[in-house]
Amino acid sequence: MQKETIIPESRDNAFRDLIIKMPGGENLLTCMQCGTCAGSCPVSHEMDYTPRQIVRMIQLGLKKEVLNSNTIWICTTCFSCSVRCPRGIYPTELMETLKPIAMKEGIRNKNAKFDTVFADVVKKNGRASEFLLFSKYSISEPGMIKQAPFGISLITKGKLPLSVAKMDDTRELEAIFKLGEENDGMETEK
Amino acid sequence: MVDNEKPKNIGVYLCRCGGNISDVVDLQSITESVKGENVTVNIQDYLCSSAGQEKIKSDIEKGKIDRVVIGSCSPKLHLETFRSMVKGAGVNPNLLEITNIREQASWVHDKEGKDSVNSKVRGLIKGAVARMSSIEPLVPLEKKLVDRTLVVGGGIAGITTALELADDHEVILIEKQPYLGGHMIGLSKTFPTLDCSQCILTPKMVAVHNHPGITMHTQTEVADVAGSPGDYSITLKHSPRYVDIKKCISCGACTRKCPAGAIFLPFAQTVPQAYMIDMSKCDRCGACVKICPRDAVNLDAKEEITTISVGAVAIATGFEPIDPSFIEEYNYPSPNLLTAIEFEEMLSAKSKTGMRLQKADASFPERVAFVLCAGSRDFTGKGRKHCSKVCCIYSQKQAQLVKKMKPEAEAWIFYIDMRSAGRRFEEFYHHTQEKGVNYVRGKVAEIIPKQDGTLMVQYEDTNLGRKGREIFDIVVLCPALIPSAGTKELADRLGVPLGDDGFIEEKHVKLDPVNTLNQAVFAAGCVLGPKDIHDSVTEGVSAAHKVSQFLGKGMILIPPEKPMILECNGCGDCVKACPYNALTLSGGKAMLSPLACTGCGICVPACPIKGIEIRNFTRSQLKAQLKAMLEDAPGVVVFIDPYAYAAADIAGVNRKQYSSLVRFISLPSIHVLDADVVNAAFEYGATGVMLIEGTTDEKLASRSDDLYKTLKKDTRKHKKPLRYSHIETAQYEKLTDLLNVFASQAGAKAEKRSRKEKGEEKGEETMDA
Numbered sequence: 001m002q003k004e005t006i007i008p009e010s011r012d013n014a015f016r017d018l019i020i021k022m023p024g025g026e027n028l029l030t031c032m033q034c035g036t037c038a039g040s041c042p043v044s045h046e047m048d049y050t051p052r053q054i055v056r057m058i059q060l061g062l063k064k065e066v067l068n069s070n071t072i073w074i075c076t077t078c079f080s081c082s083v084r085c086p087r088g089i090y091p092t093e094l095m096e097t098l099k100p101i102a103m104k105e106g107i108r109n110k111n112a113k114f115d116t117v118f119a120d121v122v123k124k125n126g127r128a129s130e131f132l133l134f135s136k137y138s139i140s141e142p143g144m145i146k147q148a149p150f151g152i153s154l155i156t157k158g159k160l161p162l163s164v165a166k167m168d169d170t171r172e173l174e175a176i177f178k179l180g181e182e183n184d185g186m187e188t189e190k
Numbered sequence: 191m192v193d194n195e196k197p198k199n200i201g202v203y204l205c206r207c208g209g210n211i212s213d214v215v216d217l218q219s220i221t222e223s224v225k226g227e228n229v230t231v232n233i234q235d236y237l238c239s240s241a242g243q244e245k246i247k248s249d250i251e252k253g254k255i256d257r258v259v260i261g262s263c264s265p266k267l268h269l270e271t272f273r274s275m276v277k278g279a280g281v282n283p284n285l286l287e288i289t290n291i292r293e294q295a296s297w298v299h300d301k302e303g304k305d306s307v308n309s310k311v312r313g314l315i316k317g318a319v320a321r322m323s324s325i326e327p328l329v330p331l332e333k334k335l336v337d338r339t340l341v342v343g344g345g346i347a348g349i350t351t352a353l354e355l356a357d358d359h360e361v362i363l364i365e366k367q368p369y370l371g372g373h374m375i376g377l378s379k380t381f382p383t384l385d386c387s388q389c390i391l392t393p394k395m396v397a398v399h400n401h402p403g404i405t406m407h408t409q410t411e412v413a414d415v416a417g418s419p420g421d422y423s424i425t426l427k428h429s430p431r432y433v434d435i436k437k438c439i440s441c442g443a444c445t446r447k448c449p450a451g452a453i454f455l456p457f458a459q460t461v462p463q464a465y466m467i468d469m470s471k472c473d474r475c476g477a478c479v480k481i482c483p484r485d486a487v488n489l490d491a492k493e494e495i496t497t498i499s500v501g502a503v504a505i506a507t508g509f510e511p512i513d514p515s516f517i518e519e520y521n522y523p524s525p526n527l528l529t530a531i532e533f534e535e536m537l538s539a540k541s542k543t544g545m546r547l548q549k550a551d552a553s554f555p556e557r558v559a560f561v562l563c564a565g566s567r568d569f570t571g572k573g574r575k576h577c578s579k580v581c582c583i584y585s586q587k588q589a590q591l592v593k594k595m596k597p598e599a600e601a602w603i604f605y606i607d608m609r610s611a612g613r614r615f616e617e618f619y620h621h622t623q624e625k626g627v628n629y630v631r632g633k634v635a636e637i638i639p640k641q642d643g644t645l646m647v648q649y650e651d652t653n654l655g656r657k658g659r660e661i662f663d664i665v666v667l668c669p670a671l672i673p674s675a676g677t678k679e680l681a682d683r684l685g686v687p688l689g690d691d692g693f694i695e696e697k698h699v700k701l702d703p704v705n706t707l708n709q710a711v712f713a714a715g716c717v718l719g720p721k722d723i724h725d726s727v728t729e730g731v732s733a734a735h736k737v738s739q740f741l742g743k744g745m746i747l748i749p750p751e752k753p754m755i756l757e758c759n760g761c762g763d764c765v766k767a768c769p770y771n772a773l774t775l776s777g778g779k780a781m782l783s784p785l786a787c788t789g790c791g792i793c794v795p796a797c798p799i800k801g802i803e804i805r806n807f808t809r810s811q812l813k814a815q816l817k818a819m820l821e822d823a824p825g826v827v828v829f830i831d832p833y834a835y836a837a838a839d840i841a842g843v844n845r846k847q848y849s850s851l852v853r854f855i856s857l858p859s860i861h862v863l864d865a866d867v868v869n870a871a872f873e874y875g876a877t878g879v880m881l882i883e884g885t886t887d888e889k890l891a892s893r894s895d896d897l898y899k900t901l902k903k904d905t906r907k908h909k910k911p912l913r914y915s916h917i918e919t920a921q922y923e924k925l926t927d928l929l930n931v932f933a934s935q936a937g938a939k940a941e942k943r944s945r946k947e948k949g950e951e952k953g954e955e956t957m958d959a
Contacts, residue, residue, distance in 0.1 A: 006651060006658035030623040032608065033631060033653045056653045059628060087620070 006060060015063035024094030030087045031055045037081035037091050047071040051081055051091040058094075067102040071095070073111030100180075113140050123177050126167020131160050198323050200229045201255030202315060203246055205237035205262035207292055214296035215311050216304065220261075223822075224315050228323075230255060238268050243275050250279040258286040259318045261311070264293045264839045267698065282327030284750070284806065289318040290854075293842025298926075299850040306850045309823045313853055317819030324814045325806045328750035333785050335420040335746050336501035338362065339737050342412060342680065345372020346723055347715025348506035349394050350730025351737070355504075356403035359741050362498055363398060364410040366676075368431060369460045370395040372508055373716075378537035378545075380723055381587040382618035388459055388539040395461035408435075408462065411676070413495065415683040418788065419710030420501050420746035430491035431466045437486035438464035444478035444487060453478050453487075457540045501746075502710045502737045503684055505694060506730065507677055509716035511669040512565040516572060520564065522667060524639040525550040530560075530581065530668045533588055547595060547664075550643060555663035558592050559602045559647055560585040561634045565670035567606065574670040576691050579720045581668035582609045586622040588666065593625045602628045602660065604649055630658070637665055671720040682886040684711045687833055687919030693719045695836070695919055704733040707836060707919075710746070712736050750805060751789050751858055755780050757801030767796035769889035790890055791862025795897070804862050813870040815855065824875040824940070825853045826933050829860050833884025834917045834925065841922040848926040849933035851877070859883065859890060860914075861897060865904030872908040878936030879905075881914045882925070891916060909943070911936050 004010065019025040031052075038050035049057065049069045057066050066072075075095040082090040102112060117137045121129055134151055138144035154160040167173065202224055206212035212233075221231040230249075234242040237260060249255050258276055262268065265288040273283035291311050299307045337359055341352045344365030349372075352363045369375070375395075377387035398404055407428060414425040433444075433453070440463045444453045452471035455463075464486075467478075472489070479487045511531050514522040521527065526549050528536075536543050549555050562581050565573035582605065589601035608629065610619040623629065636648040645665045650657050673692045681688050686706040687695045694713045697705035704712050714729035715721070721729075740746075753773075755764075760778040772787035773780050780802075791804045803809065816827065826849070830838065835856055841848070857863070860881045871879050881898065885891055898914035905912055913932055917925045 003656060006654075006656055008660060029626055030620050032619075032623075032629075053654055056651070060651070060654075 006062070010064075011061040012063040013061045015066075016058055016061040019058050019094070019097065022097045024090045024092070024097045025058070026090075027088045028055055028058060028094070031059065031089055032087060034086065036084045036086065037089075040080035040084050041075075042078060042080070043074050043076055046074050051075075051094075054094070054098075055089065055091065066098065067105055067107050068109065070109065070111045072098040072102060073109075073115055110141050110143075113137070116140075119177075123170075123173065125164055126170045126173050127165045129164040131155075131162050132164060134160070198228060198257055199255045200257045200259060200319055200322050201246065201249050202229060202231040202259045202261065202319060203237055203242070204231065204233045204291075204315075205242070205260070206233060206235050207263060207296075208236060211262070211292050211296045214300045214304070214307055215291060216308050217261075219308060220312050220315060223312055224319060229319055237262050238271065243272070246272075247275060247279045250276060250281055256281060256285070257322050259315065259322050260286065260288045261291045261315055261318075262288060264288075264290045264842070266836070266839055282329075284325065284328045285322070287318060287322060289314050290839075290842075291315075293839045294854055295850070297842045297845055298847055300845075301847050302850050310825065310850045310853065312822055313819045313825060316821060317815040317853070317855075320818035321811060321815040324811045328805055330750050331748040331752075331784050332745045333418075333420055333748055335741055335744055336422070336499050337741050337744075338498075338500045339502045339504060339741065340364065340412075340422075340424060340498065340500040341504045341506060343372065343506035343508055343715070343717070344370040344398075344406070344408070345506060345508045345715060345726070346374045346391065346394075347508065347717075347726040347730045347733075348372070348504070349391075349398055350727050351504045351506055351712075351714050351734045352398055352404050353394065353401065354731050354734030355737055356401045358738060359403070361401075361404045362407070362500065363404055364407045364412070364426060366409070366411055368408050368466050369456050369462070370398060370406070370408070371461070373531070374723060375457075375459075376531065376535045376538050376540045378534050378591065379587060381583045382614040384587065384590070392459050392461070395459075399461050406462070412680055412683065417499075418786075419708060422500050422503065422710070424498050424500060424503075426496050426498060428494040428496065430493060431464065432469070432472075432487060432489060432491045433465045433467065434484075434486040434488065435462045435464040437484040439484055440464060441483065443481045443483065447477040447481045449473075449475060449477065459539050502712065502740055504733050504737055505680065505684070505686070505706075505711065505713045505717050506715045506733075507674050507680065507717045509671040509720060510674045512574065512672050514564045514667050514669050517565060519635065520561070520637045520667060521639055522637075524637075524645070525643050526555075526662075526664050527637065527639065527645060528664060528666050529564075530584060530588065530666050533664075533666045534584075537591060547592065549663050554596060555592075555599065556596075557600045557602075557660075557662045557664075558589070559604065559634075559645075559660070559662040559665045560589060560668060561637070561647075561665060562603065562605045562668045563633060563670075564667040568670075574672060574691065576670070576719070577609065578668070578671040579609075580671070580722050582607075583615055583618060583722070585666070585668050586619060586627065589627040590622050590625055593627065600628065602630060602662070604630045604632060604634045604647070606631070606633050671716065673717060677717060684708060685885070685887060686711050686713075687836060687884070687886075689840075690920040690922070691719070692920075693717060704729050704736055707832075710740065712740075748785065749789060749858070751807060752784050752787050753782055753789075753791070753793050753802050753804050755782065755802055757799055759799055759801075761798060763798060764793035764796045764802060767792050769893075790859040791857075792859075792890070792893065794862050795864035795900070800864075800866075804858065807857060807862050809864070809866050812855070812867045813874075816867070816871050816876070817874045819853055819855075820871075820875040824877050825851045826878045826880065826929075826936050827871045827876040828852055828854050828880040828882055828929070829857050829863060830854050831857060831859050831883040831885055833886070833919050834882040835884075836919040837884055837917050837922040837925045840919070841926050844922065846922060846926040848929040851933045851937065852929050859885065861890060861893065863897070863901065865901055868901050868905045868912065869908065872905060872910050876910070877940040878911040878913070878932060880912075880929075880932055882917050882928075883914075884916070884918050886918065911939060 020028050035052050038044045038052045044050045049071050054071050072095045077092050079092050082092045121132045204217045217233050225231045269288050273286050276286045277283045295311050339361050341348045341363045352361045355361050374391050380387050409429040411427050413427040417423040450471045450473050453465050453467045455465050511529050566578045569575055592599050592601045610616045630651050632650045632652045634647055634649045638646040644661050647660050685708050689695045694717050696703050712733040714733035715726040758779045762775050764780050765773045770786050772783050793802050860883045868879055
């Protein structure tokens with residue numbers, strides 16, 4: 001995938017034109033590829049494309065690769081890139097813009113799945129539960145089973161509580177999720 | 191000839207140059223070995239500073255010294271400063287000389303052992319001291335200047351120079367093309383403000399045409415240069431236009447009648463406003479002659495030659511684009527594959543498409559690519575090394591024009607580095623990005639013309655590390671900008687050296703940017719290197735100021751190092767030898783016209799009774815210098831003329847290392863030498879002697895072979911190597927290669943000889959390798 005030659009058929013200018021009108025895309029055309037974003041990013045070594053490369057790929061309209069990247073899911077929203085970008089681009093917002101588009105396109109790589117599971121847990125309980133997150137994600141991502149001994153040792157040491165805290169009233173939260181599902185293509189268990 | 195009347199107290203001043211010299215050369219040890227009864231030595235951090243100069247001045251004023259030897263950077267930088275300082279203190283300026291221990295020692299031998307560099311510098315300074323005690327005070331000659339300037343080139347730089355000068359000094363402006371405006375009149379909009387080129391240029395062209403102080407000649411080139419700085423006689427060649435500029439009212443009656451389409455106005459705003467005939471199309475039917483109401487057409491016009499007299503010359507001959515067809519992978523020329531100049535012209539006053547951007551089939555291009563650095567930044571020798579400076583910005587301007595004419599059209603810029611240094615340029619870059627121009631960092635690898643007239647471009651997006659292929663309707667190559675054809679011929683005629691990039695060498699890269707090494711020749715615009723309109727105008731204004739300053743003095747100082755005729759038998763050999771007709775026989779004796787004399791010294795070896803010497807370069811003075819220079823350690827003696835000396839300076843600035851055995855002796859020209867001096871060099875211990883000249887004056891260079899052959903024959907008894915080489919200022923790399931080869935050959939030969947001598951005489955001679 002990464003070494004594929006860029007040809008007109010692999011480029012989608014409409015995708016570029018869509019993104020530059022969305023949050024995080026405003027100044028995207030003025031990127032000069034300086035690399036401040038990737039240099040500042042604490043997790044760029046885990047990404048298949050650095051934020052700089054993602055911006056360049058959007059300029060070229062490489063839609064498929066941008067949306068399939070793990071970059072947009074790995075971003076921890078620390079905002080270092082956005083604070084430091086000399087051209088006023090907000091890669092953090094850009095990632096948030098790209099996630100729902102990837103969802104709508106039906107992209108379900110393991111990073112996307114993790115976010116989906118996380119959202120499920122929060123939607124149901126109003127709070128995050130590491131135990132539920134861990135166990136549900138293991139079901140959808142079979143490779144995770146290798147992590148089971150680690151999980152068990154966490155449980156036995158009391159580091160992974162099995163009890164799940166719940167919010168008293170989840171109505172407002174449900175409304176938020178509903179909005180997200182209707183407008184942004186967010187997907188959770190119904 | 192030698193001033194023996196009063197004692198000579200020589201002050202030697204050595205400059206540390208803030209470590210540039212003292213980090214390599216042990217100045218303290220030099221001091222110890224040089225100081226003596228009448229020689230004091232002093233070391234300063236920066237001799238050129240006011241503290242350094244003050245020290246010399248106060249030593250003179252206290253009566254401690256009356257002659258000065260300076261060991262510092264090249265005399266090209268500060269000789270005039272120091273000389274005017276000592277003049278102020280009451281010492282004849284000629285009694286101060288600079289020994290170049292930076293460009294010719296510390297900067298070029300710092301990779302060698304300290305001992306060998308110290309030994310060289312010691313020799314140089316000792317030689318300079320010996321020379322200083324033997325030379326005489328001289329007063330420069332004065333010559334009246336001709337208060338008229340020739341400006342060569344009618345582009346924006348030449349136009350600016352002419353207009354800035356013409357209120358105070360008479361100007362003759364010549365232009366090779368049939369119209370003024372140079373490349374600028376062929377531009378569309380100008381970055382970074384996007385104002386139209388002809389709108390800002392036309393008023394200036396008209397002003398040149400109307401200015402009473404400017405005589406303008408189009409279709410004119412310099413054919414020959416005679417005379418000397420301040421008083422040139424220049425031959426101009428005028429190609430025929432076949433239409434009298436003064437008579438033509440550009441009514442256009444001729445062009446309507448012409449059946450062959452041969453008579454035309456180059457473009458609507460042409461200055462001068464006059465039609466011209468393309469004789470390759472004309473069938474001489476005479477229709478234009480008959481219809482012209484002003485009788486302006488003359489089909490029998492011939493090339494004309496005129497001669498003008500000027501005091502100064504300003505060169506503003508500009509640039510031309512390199513022909514990109516040598517870049518095989520780009521397949522230029524091909525339909526729809528343009529140079530940026532061709533792209534500009536399509537949208538300029540000179541447009542042949544009605545200022546419409548169009549493909550070969552006359553339709554508007556939907557996709558346009560700009561390929562930067564086509565032939566620039568290339569160190570293989572196929573293209574040019576330099577960056578053409580303006581392409582990054584003009585290609586963005588052209589991309590903006592495409593987007594302006596059709597917002598949905600695509601414009602791609604393929605660049606290596608986006609260089610937008612300079613006021614308002616980064617903003618221009620940012621603005622172009624906002625317009626949606628696609629920037630690809632990566633040099634285009636291949637351009638392949640397709641059957642349908644489109645062009646396939648193959649590249650790597652180096653930001654993504656991925657190859658790419660795109661199809662374009664038009665591809666614009668941004669070619670390397672090189673000096674315009676004929677620059678070298680003109681520069682050679684005027685005795686102005688070029689850099690190895692072919693552009694004119696400035697007197698000083700930073701501090702004298704529009705002066706050349708010829709005091710009467712100035713330069714402005716792209717003939718000094720690629721630049722934009724703003725910088726060309728700045729240089730035009732500067733050059734005008736410098737010309738005005740030069741002419742304003744009314745007089746030119748001529749170096750006083752001229753021949754003196756000590757003895758004459760009236761044989762006339764020197765008269766025959768002199769290439770400048772500066773010697774005549776009068777009353778059975780040779781007489782010198784000092785103003786015609788260039789001080790080349792050809793007359794010195796020509797005199798059969800050794801009756802002629804050049805002042806301050808006499809045989810005995812040169813021998814004294816050689817003796818002292820070689821006293822402590824042998825070396826290779828290199829006699830060098832000012833043009834080749836400038837090459838050695840460039841080698842120094844570029845830190846090109848060469849053997850520290852090399853000892854330069856600077857001469858006005860190598861032609862002052864005869865076997866006496868060269869034999870003396872060998873006797874005093876030179877392991878080899880080289881003659882290096884860089885002059886482009888054919889009158890001298892054509893005689894160098896004979897000089898070399900004579901010297902070779904007359905110094906044969908020493909069995910030591912002698913070589914001659916012609917090195918122009920630009921060829922500093924050739925110079926250092928040559929010096930290295932020669933020094934090692936001379937060294938090897940000397941070693942062999944000493945081994946032989948040891949074998950025969952059990953001598954204790956040792957030799958540096």
